[in-house]
Amino acid sequence: xxxxxxxxxxxxxxxxxxxxxxxxxxxxxxxxxxxxxxxxxxxxxxxxxxxxxxxxxxxxxxxxxxxxxxxxxxxxxxxxxxxxxxxxxxxxxxxxxxxxxxxxxxxxxxxxxxxxxxxxxxxxxxxxxxxxxxxxxxxxxxxxxxxxxxxxxxxxxxxxxxxxxxxxxxxxxxxxxxxxxxxxxxxxxxxxxxxxxxxxxxxxxxxxxxxxxxxxxxxxxxxxxxxxxxxxxxxxxxxxxxxxxxxxxxxxxxxxxxxxxxxxxxxxxxxxxxxxxxxxxxxxxxxxxxxxxxxxxxxxxxxxxxxxxxxxxxxxxxxxxxxxxxxxxxxxxxxxxxxxxxxxxxxxxxxxxxxxxxxxxxxxxxxxxxxxxxxxxxxxxxxxxxxxxxxxxxxxx
Amino acid sequence: xxxxxxxxxxxxxxxxxxxxxxxxxxxxxxxxxxxxxxxxxxxxxxxxxxxxxxxxxxxxxxxxxxxxxxxxxxxxxxxxxxxxxxxxxxxxxxxxxxxxxxxxxxxxxxxxxxxxxxxxxxxxxxxxxxxxxxxxxxxxxxxxxxxxxxxxxxxxxxxxxxxxxxxxxxxxxx
Numbered sequence: 001x002x003x004x005x006x007x008x009x010x011x012x013x014x015x016x017x018x019x020x021x022x023x024x025x026x027x028x029x030x031x032x033x034x035x036x037x038x039x040x041x042x043x044x045x046x047x048x049x050x051x052x053x054x055x056x057x058x059x060x061x062x063x064x065x066x067x068x069x070x071x072x073x074x075x076x077x078x079x080x081x082x083x084x085x086x087x088x089x090x091x092x093x094x095x096x097x098x099x100x101x102x103x104x105x106x107x108x109x110x111x112x113x114x115x116x117x118x119x120x121x122x123x124x125x126x127x128x129x130x131x132x133x134x135x136x137x138x139x140x141x142x143x144x145x146x147x148x149x150x151x152x153x154x155x156x157x158x159x160x161x162x163x164x165x166x167x168x169x170x171x172x173x174x175x176x177x178x179x180x181x182x183x184x185x186x187x188x189x190x191x192x193x194x195x196x197x198x199x200x201x202x203x204x205x206x207x208x209x210x211x212x213x214x215x216x217x218x219x220x221x222x223x224x225x226x227x228x229x230x231x232x233x234x235x236x237x238x239x240x241x242x243x244x245x246x247x248x249x250x251x252x253x254x255x256x257x258x259x260x261x262x263x264x265x266x267x268x269x270x271x272x273x274x275x276x277x278x279x280x281x282x283x284x285x286x287x288x289x290x291x292x293x294x295x296x297x298x299x300x301x302x303x304x305x306x307x308x309x310x311x312x313x314x315x316x317x318x319x320x321x322x323x324x325x326x327x328x329x330x331x332x333x334x335x336x337x338x339x340x341x342x343x344x345x346x347x348x349x350x351x352x353x354x355x356x357x358x359x360x361x362x363x364x365x366x367x368x369x370x371x372x373x374x375x376x377x378x379x380x381x382x383x384x385x386x387x388x389x390x391x392x393x394x395x396x397x
Numbered sequence: 398x399x400x401x402x403x404x405x406x407x408x409x410x411x412x413x414x415x416x417x418x419x420x421x422x423x424x425x426x427x428x429x430x431x432x433x434x435x436x437x438x439x440x441x442x443x444x445x446x447x448x449x450x451x452x453x454x455x456x457x458x459x460x461x462x463x464x465x466x467x468x469x470x471x472x473x474x475x476x477x478x479x480x481x482x483x484x485x486x487x488x489x490x491x492x493x494x495x496x497x498x499x500x501x502x503x504x505x506x507x508x509x510x511x512x513x514x515x516x517x518x519x520x521x522x523x524x525x526x527x528x529x530x531x532x533x534x535x536x537x538x539x540x541x542x543x544x545x546x547x548x549x550x551x552x553x554x555x556x557x558x559x560x561x562x563x564x565x566x567x568x569x570x571x
Contacts, residue, residue, distance in 0.1 A: 002515055004495050004507065010415040013497055016504070017418050024469055042499075056515055058548055059498050059507070066499040094548045102501050271502040276471040279538070 003045050004056070012041040016067060023274065028121075032071045039067030043080060051090030058095025065102055070273060072118070074110040078103060108186045109198070116182065116200045123215040125222070125270050127151055127195040133262030134193045143263055146346035147256055148195055151268075152183055153342035154252035155199070157245060158222045159213055167244040169338035170315060179203055181213040216274045226268045226280035229253040233293030247297060248342055254290035255343045255374065257282035291374060295355060298371045304358045306331050306368075307376060310347050315340070322370070324352060333370035340373060350375045414496040414506075422483070425476035427459040428467040429559040432527070441562025445489060452564060454481070470527070478525025478557035479506065485555060485564045486521060492553070494521065508553075520552040529558035536565050543569040 003009075019034035046060035061084040068077035081103045084091060091099070109122055116122065127147060133140050156173060159181050165173075172178075179202040186196040199215040228235035233250060240246040258266050260283075269279030308324030308331060315337075322344065323332045333354055353376045361367030430439060436458040443452040459467070467473040483506065486492040492508040498520075506521040522542060524535045539554030555566045 004509075004515055004518075005413060009496055013415040014417045016497070016499065017415075017421055024472055053515060055548065056518055059518070059520075062500055062548075063498040063504075066501050069501060070499070092548060098500070098548065105501060273499075273501065273503045276475050 003049055003060075006045050008041040008045050012038040012045075012067070015041070016070075019070070020273075028119075032073075035067050035071035036073055036076075039064055039071055039073075039076070039080075042067055047083070049090075051087070054090055054092050054095070057084075057090045058092045058098075061091065061095065062098050062102065065099060066273075069102060069106055072113075074106040074113075077106045081106075108196075112184055112186075112198055112200065117203075120201045120203075121215050122198050122200045123219045123270060123272055123274060125151075125155070125197040125199060125219050125268070127197070128265075128267040128269075129193045129195065129258075129263055130265045130267070131258060131260075131263035140262055142346075144193070144195060147266065148185060149346055150252050150256040150343060151195070151197065154225075154249060154256070155183055155197070155218070155222055157248050157252065157342065158225060159218055161240065161242070161245050161249075162218060162221055163213060167242070167248075167338060168341075170320075170341060181215065181218060216272075219270050219272075220275050223268060223270060223275075223278055223280060225249055226253060226282075227278060229290060230280045230282060230286060233290060236293075237297075243297070244338065247294065247339070250290055250294050250297075251340075251343050251372075253282065254287055254294060255346070257287040257290065258284055259287060259375070260284035287374075291372070294372055300355070300357050300371055302357045302359060303355070304368065305353060305355050307351060307353045310344075310350060310352045310373075313344055313348065315344070322373075324354060331368060333368045333373075335370045340370070344373065347373065347375050352376065414494055418497070419480070419483070422476050422480035424459065424463045425467045425473045426480040427456050427477075428464055428473045429470075429477035429525070429527070430454070430456055430562075431459050431464075432470075433560045434562070439562050441564070443485060443489060443564040443566070445485075445566045446568060452485075452562060454484075454562065474525040474527055474559065475523075476525075477559065478523050478555075481525075481557045481564060482506075482521065482523040482555035482566075485557075485566060486553060490553070490566070492519065492521075520548070522552060522554045524554075524556045526556065526558050527560050529561040529563050532556050532558050532563060532565050536567055540567055540569060 015034050015038035019031045019038060022034060023031035042060065043064035046057065046064045049057040049060055051057065065077050065080040068080055081099045085096060085099055112122055129143065129147060133143070160168060160173065160177060163177065163180060165177060181202050182200045184198040184200065186198060188194050188196060199218055201213060201215055225236060225239060228239055229250065236250055237246060240249055256266060258264055265281060265283050267279055267281045306324065308326035311323050311325050313322040314320060319334050320337055321332055321334045323330055333356055352373050354370050355372040356368055356370040359367045359369070437455055439454050439456070441452045443450055483494045486508060487494060491511040493511065494506050494508045496507050497504040498507050506523065508519050508521050509515070510517055510519065520543070522539045524539055526532065526535060535556045536554055539556065543552035543554055552569045553566060555564060557564050
């Protein structure tokens with residue numbers, strides 16, 4: 001009988017299916033046990049495939065290792081990989097690569113699991129960065145740092161939204177919320193530029209009414225928002241009715257969307273079997289569309305637009321402010337608390353465009369309030385002059 | 398292969414993989430179809446590469462137990478898509494589906510062309526959706542995955558939508 005039709009494989013499939021069903025019912029121990037049984041059977045068959053059938057052998061080797069991985073037995077998954085890799089022949093080039101990638105994933109997750117405990121769930125989130133400045137395993141440090149910070153901010157807002165928390169105006173989430181979920185960042189896979197995050201449920205929080213957050217749901221929600229941002233900002237509005245959260249989330253996705261200079265595309269996804277597959281890809285056109293959506297959502301009377309280098313930010317003041325400088329002139333804008341906390345950090349020392357409103361302050365001084373700020377591409381001095389004090393169409397109040 | 402006359406004789410694909418697994422996928426398909434259509438026959442379309450044709454599925458209304466077992470709509474859509482895709486590749490494409498192979502992010506189906514040996518193994522990547530406008534994007538995404546390397550080719554990608562019954566299949570040959 002062909003090994004593909006071996007009864008052990010059929011039994012392994014049934015066990016894996018029951019394991020997936022147990023997992024969806026959050027019966028983690030039962031799921032782990034069933035996956036382990038399935039893995040053991042798949043492994044037996046995989047090891048019997050002749051080395052001359054490298055493709056089949058590779059597929060079944062990865063399948064048996066993946067089943068061990070899904071059972072949470074990272075040591076056994078590691079042993080399985082070593083068994084096949086140490087024999088050299090009988091694996092295709094992609095087969096060896098996939099086994100090594102899964103091995104690396106096992107090492108990372110095993111380390112994180114030691115820190116968070118076996119009872120905490122762990123779900124990956126990957127952010128792939130592509131563009132002219134990105135090559136095998138290398139990317140501009142500014143880009144990766146900014147993307148990492150913005151993604152962390154967006155994940156945090158998504159989590160707070162899911163937990164039903166009032167919109168946070170300043171600073172980092174409090175200890176109670178930090179206890180509900182945890183975000184780890186892992187090194188990129190070799191030969192790629194993929195930022196990797198792991199989301200884990202937190203330990204039991206101490207404050208009443210704050211429950212641990214399910215990382216699978218958080219990642220699923222986050223990707224749903226990302227897909228909505230990719231397709232149409234109105235879909236984000238449908239998912240996030242609360243205006244301050246909506247604005248914060250739109251702003252995070254707008255600022256993480258590439259501007260096309262060094263990065264042309266940014267893809268978000270999760271390579272986990274625990275979630276239905278779905279990803280989002282952001283490109284420069286999304287940056288433009290999301291900016292339009294953010295501006296359209298704000299009521300701007302007496303509009304003003306200024307460009308300059310962002311030199312100073314003070315988010316801790318009672319009335320947060322930031323200062324931009326252009327050709328020796330200084331413009332200080334105030335902002336509503338919490339409006340730019342998630343996104344303004346990476347903009348320091350960069351050329352930005354501020355959209356806002358102007359009004360008469362105390363003693364007749366001009367008061368500038370920022371409604372939106374984004375990094376812009378450095379242009380010619382003619383372009384910069386043209387951008388000065390360009391009027392933004394006012395919305396009906 | 399001629400999709401111009403595509404009729405599935407019921408959603409009980411006679412694949413060689415585990416009957417329990419097929420049964421689960423079929424139930425999920427019943428549940429997904431019942432969300433948008435009335436039993437027992439639903440008409441739609443199938444597109445195989447550049448050729449298009451009508452599609453007709455015969456199915457049974459899900460029982461209360463089946464509805465309860467497949468209450469998670471996202472899982473039901475994905476698993477139901479497996480059942481429809483298996484029917485499509487077998488009856489239209491002439492493949493025999495022989496089981497699943499797992500990887501870190503999920504599992505794909507393995508199939509052999511009619512009369513083929515194990516060396517002719519073909520991977521089937523399936524995606525299910527309840528929004529037919531998603532089909533082109535998902536198919537492209539699946540094709541991108543198939544193009545990745547020697548384990549994924551030859552491969553076939555299939556996307557199934559349930560709101561407006563549609564099956565789109567694309568092949569990535571060796």
